[in-house]
Structures are given as structure tokens and as C-alpha cells.
Amino acid sequence: MEQHTTKRQFESPLATGAAALVLSFIAAMLIWPAWSLTVKAIYQNLAAAGLAAADPKTAGNLIGSVARGTFFWTVINSWIWLTLVMGNHGKSAVATRQPWTGIRYTLIAFCAGAVGFLVLISFLGIWWKPFSLAVMFTPGSAAEAHLALEAWEASNFYALAVIIAQIPLVSLFQKWPFAGKGEKPFESWATLALGTAVTFIAWMALIVPSWMKLAIGEEQVVTAPLGGWPAFAAFCQAYVIFAIMPVEGGELYPMKFFAKKQPFMGIAGFIIALAAGFLLPPAIKAVIVPLNLVPGLPADVAVASLELSVIVFMLAWHHLFDDYPNAQLVPGTAARILCRMAAWFGGGTLYGIVWLKSFKLIPYGANDLGMGVPPLGVLAGQFALLMTLLLLNTFFDKWPLVRTAPEPAASRAAVPGGNPAEQGNC
Template identity: 35%
Template sequence: MPEFVTKRRFDNPLLNGFMLFLFMIIYASIAWIIFSQFFNLIITLIAGSALDALPHEISHKYREVFVEGAFFWLAITPWIWMALNLGNPNKYDKGYKQPMVGIIYVGKAFLWGLIGFLFSCLLLGIFWKPFNLAYIFNPQTEEQAMIAIKGLTASNFFALASILGQISSVSLFGKWPAQLFTNEPKAINFINWSLSLALAILIWAAIMIPGFLDPLAFNGTEITANPWGSWVGTNAWFQAFIFLFLMPAEGFAGYPQRLVTRKQPWSGLVGLAIAIGGAFLLRGAANVLLGGIAEVSGLALDVVVAAFFLSWINVMLTWHQYFEDYPSLEQAGGNEGKRILTQLAIVLVLGTIWGLAWPFVYKYLPIAGNDLGLGHPVLGPVAGQFVYMVPMLYSATGFDRWPINQNVPKV
């Protein structure tokens, strides 16, 4: 079976990374138009006559959350399972080179995501009308459409529960406690996926379902609530939290908790405490500092704050995946502290520039706010950031940064 290795097209890692970033902005814009148009067509074929009878605002919102759900379930959640929890199983087994390896990778991810969506809705939909497939795919009345929108939105944000529960199990805890049961890598990966999936389901049931079905009432008393009064406020805190718990695994060599210990589970618990406490501090500071941006841009403050921290996340992930954590340890003179602090400065400076510009430019970009007059759904200033992030991650883990990087035969 032939073997291939990945080679940079440009020797300079900064130039190579910039070309990857430029390519991905163009690719993500085109891919979103195709993806959004395709799933908009799918739901039109399934429920078109019923949607046409609904008020335009409700019909438009329904299409938006349906397309968003297709993206979240088919792309985001299965990437976490395949790339992080399971370690890209059997990725190269067929002996193909890029881009065929990446195409098969994406096909597997979409299939896994579809199975996850159908399983969750078939199970929950037995007793929960918002998750019933008849409501989700074919709402017949305005009331059913509103229920479907709530159910779809809650279902879509299983992706966030997966980020919180399943990525943190890798980035903070290094897949502990799976190593207590076996030393075999595939078994460790499967145990990590199973345990973290259970945690993600618990987070989803505890936070996302009541958060998006809010308000539910019993005898006139509301029985659901959001921690910050609205889901948008809750999401703003989550983005700061995610940025902090991703850091140890995204080019920062296990820091900051490594300053205290490397031993699990204590390292993970220290990192978790830092992420929770730091998220409160960052969100509080951002609420003060970004108030003017929110006022000038016309967006809600919580939306601006959530998008700002997502900008930090996007830059951190891009620098890790495309720029190879520049500068290297060798370029930093062998000083790990210098390397890490330099990378942190790069991420915060570029992320802040992105975050301050984003509320004003997203509406012009096909990946977030501009349908180019074609009428397909766009995801707005927060979820729209994922329209760049997710293809970027697939290009790195599934396509080995092809076509800017090349697959060459192993010598």
C-alpha cells in the first residue's frame, strides 16, 4: 500500500500559513453558499407548501435554524468525535492520497452526524414534541413551526455541549480516566469518546434544552431559566471559557495548569478552575470595554462579547493548525517560555483586531451575513464565525492542509 507524507508548498511557515488562511476564506465562502442552498432546497422539497403558508418571518427563521442544524450536526459534532476523541480512526487505511482521503473523511463525518441527529430526535421525539421529526421536518401550523424552531435550536446546540464536554476531556484531562482501564490507544480513544459523550449529553440536558425551550411554565410559574437572563448572555461566557480551556492543547504545551502540575486528574482540575474563573473575569472586562463597539455597530452587547471571544478562538486555532505554532522552540532560542508568550501575544493581538472589526464587517461576508442576493440562510455574527472555523479544521485534520500543502510519496 503506497504511503504519502505532507509537504509545505512554501518553505516559510508564515507565508504558507497566510496562503492557507486566504484560501480558506475564499473556500468557506463558496462552500457555505453551496451548503446553505442545498439544505434550503432540501427543506423546501420536504415542507415547502407548509412553509409557504407561514408568515415570512417565521418561515425564514425556520429555514435558518434548519440549515444551521445541518451544519452543526453534520460538521461540527462529528469532527470532535473523529479528530479529537477517536484520533482520526482508519484515515489512511485505503492507501489514497489527498484530496480523496479528505473527501472520505468528510463523508464519514456527515454520516456520523446524521446518525447522531436522527438517534437523538427519534428517542427524544417520542415524548417531546419540539424534537418530534414530524414537527421538525413538516410543521403544518404557525404554532407547530414555533415549536419546531425551539426544538431545532436546542438540538443544534448539542454541538456546544459536545465542545464543552468532549473537547475539554482532551484539552484539559488528556483523555483521563481512560488510561486507568487500558494502555491500548484505540481502546483509550473509545473510552474517552464514550465517557465524554455521556458528559456532553448531561450538559445538553442541564443547560441547552432548558435554555432554548425557556420559558417553560407550570401552573403559571416559570420552571426554566438562563444563568445570565438570556441564552446570548450565557453563550458569551461560554466562549471565554472555551478559549481558556482550549489553550493548553492549542500550541501552549499544557500551560497554564502545567505551572502547577502535569499529573492527571489534578492538571485537568486546575485547568478547569482557571478556565471557569478566567471566563468570569474576561466576560466582565469585555462587557465594560466593548460597550462602545456594541453601541456603534447596533448589535447587542452579549452578541459582540461572544463574537469577540470567538475571534480569539479562531485566531488561536488558525495559528495552531495553519501557522504551526510559530515561532518554533528553535526559533525562540530554545526558550519555551519565550515561545509560548510570543505565540500568546500574536493570538491576542490578531484576535483582538479580528474581534473589533468583526461586528462591522460580518454583514458583508458570505460566511456570516451576506447572502449575495441568493436568499439562502446566513448565520450571523456569532454562529457565522464557525462557517470559517469548521472548514479550516477539516482542511487541517482531514485534508492535511491540501491544496496549499502537497501529498508526496514517502521515500
């Protein structure tokens, strides 16, 4: 077996994490304008007739929605499928050195997201006119442009359904009931299949009614969950905090307080996450409304943004800072988790306030750079940084801050006792 040596630019995990966070921020600042302007140019050619017929506001919203949607499907959804569910299966099957491994797997992720979109959405589009790929990609009139906008908005947030439905199958239920029932690819594929079914139900039940105005005559036939999208988004972010906490440095707590085996541990975690979804937003809202952090921004949107900031910081702490402090630094489990929680909620809140005050100045927030960059906005904008740091760790193994290379054969032979590979120690 080939042995590898790892070289770190910084010895301290805190220094590595800070450098990786800065690198992720710079990359997100560059990637989103390039991505969105490319998508904008392509879509303006594909949908020229519909965009010209629609009013300027609808045309602009449609272009922005397409730019966001392509990002959500090919980056967010695909990362959850490949990394969380599939465990990065096949990542190093061809290339074993960075950055080539990361580039190859990123391209695979893009393709997986595109295929997922084409299969799931085009299937629905057989019977739902707005979801017809012809309407979504090549609207030919103002009416079709309006339909395309609603379809893109609803399909974009399939990503939210993936987050709230598929992630818990891994984070809370640990791939139960498939875990340990077969080879690793089997349990992953089975979990992905179950997750897709659950996600599609959640999307149709929660997301589609939030965006599509369905009516029979004058009678509205759907009601937006929790009264509207901002309140629902705030519920979802609070729910996600506690849905991912057990596996993002929480060492299976808090659900482990109530059960030690599946599915009871997962059920306990799910109930905790649901309770957080209902209880946290009103509590946060009571605190921030008097502060009026962003005048004119709905209170529920500000709440959802602050909660999302905690999620970003929690994931950054896990992926870039390696769940600092580790067991060697803080042997006590309770003390160790409490230290991490202080970082998640303290750092996340500070970051959240800075984001609310600055997102209009940031290219992946709401700054069009004078070039007409489609905005991600106060909520979706945070995913640009989040996904960049996640890909940096899971696809690129923190390259170039951490470099792994094959150990020279001469160095192995110089070790007393000969080549370790020949001793059966590989």
C-alpha cells in the same frame, strides 16, 4: 513500508499559514451559500405545509435554523468526535493520497454527524413532541412550525454542549481515566461514550433552558443560565479559550503550573477555564461598551463575538501556522508561549473587530447575496471559516499547499546502501 516525500508550496510556515487562511476564507465564502441554499430547497419541499401556514418571519427563521443545524451536526460535532476524540482513526485506511483521503473522511464525518443527530435527538423525541423527527422535518401546521423552530434552535446548540463538555476531556484531562488503559481505539471510544453522557447532561441543563420556553400554566419552570443567551454565550467563549489553550500551542500551560499529573492537572485547567468564563466577559464588556463597535448589537453578543475571534485565531495559529514559533526558533518555553499568546490575543482581537464591522457583507455572515441565503450571523458565522480551516489541516493535510506523494522506487534504490526499506529503517 512505503516512503513519502513532502512538497511545500512555501518554505516558511508563516507563508503557508497565510496562504491556507486565504484559501479557507475563499472556500467558506463558496461553501456556505451552496450548503444553505441546498438545505433550504430540500426543506421547503419537506415542510411545505408548515412553512405555508406559518407567518413569513417564523418560516424564514425555521429555514435558517435548519440550515445552521445540519452544518453544526455534520461538520462541527463530527469533527470534534472524529479528530479530537478519535484521533482521526481510520482516516487513511483506504485512500492514502490527497485529496481523496480528505474527501472520503469528510463524507464519513457527515455520516457520523447525521447518525449522531438521528440517534440522540430522535431518542428524546419519543417523549418530547418538539423533538419528534416528524415535527422537525415535516411540520404540518403553523403550531408545529413554531414547535419545530424551538426544537431546531435547541438541538443546534447541542454543538455548544459538545464544545464545552467533550473538548475538555481531551484538552484538559487528556482522556483520563481511559488513557493508557488499553489499545488506542478503546481509550477513544471510552472517552467518546463518557463525553456523550456528560454532553447530554450539559445540553439539557444549560442549552435547552436557554431556548425552550417551558411553563406550567402561567409559571415558567426554567430559567435561562446567566440571565439570557448572549451572556451565556459570552461565558462559554471565554471558558473555551482557556479550555483549549493547553493543547493549542500552550504546551499544557497554564494548568501545568498547578499540577503535573492527571486528574489534578485537568481539574486545575477546568477551574482556570471556569474562572475565565466568569471574569473575562465583564472586563471586555467594560472596554467595548464605550466604543459601540456595532450600534444596536447587544454588548454581550459583541463580547462573545470578540472572544470567538480569539478562538478562531488561536486554532488557525495551531493548525495552519504550526504553532509558530517552534522550539528551534525560540528555545525558552516561557518566551515561546508568550509569543504565541501575543499572536492569539493580538491577532484575534484585530480579526474580531474587522469581523464585527464586516460580517453583514460576508456570505457566511449575514449577506444573503440577493438569493435568500440563510444567514449564520455574527456568532455562528465565524464557525464557517473555523471549520473550513480545521478540515483543511486535519482531513486534507493542507492540500494543495502541502503535497505528500510516494517516493519513486528508483530514487530509493539510488541511495547508497540500497533501499532503506530493505535495511529495516522504514
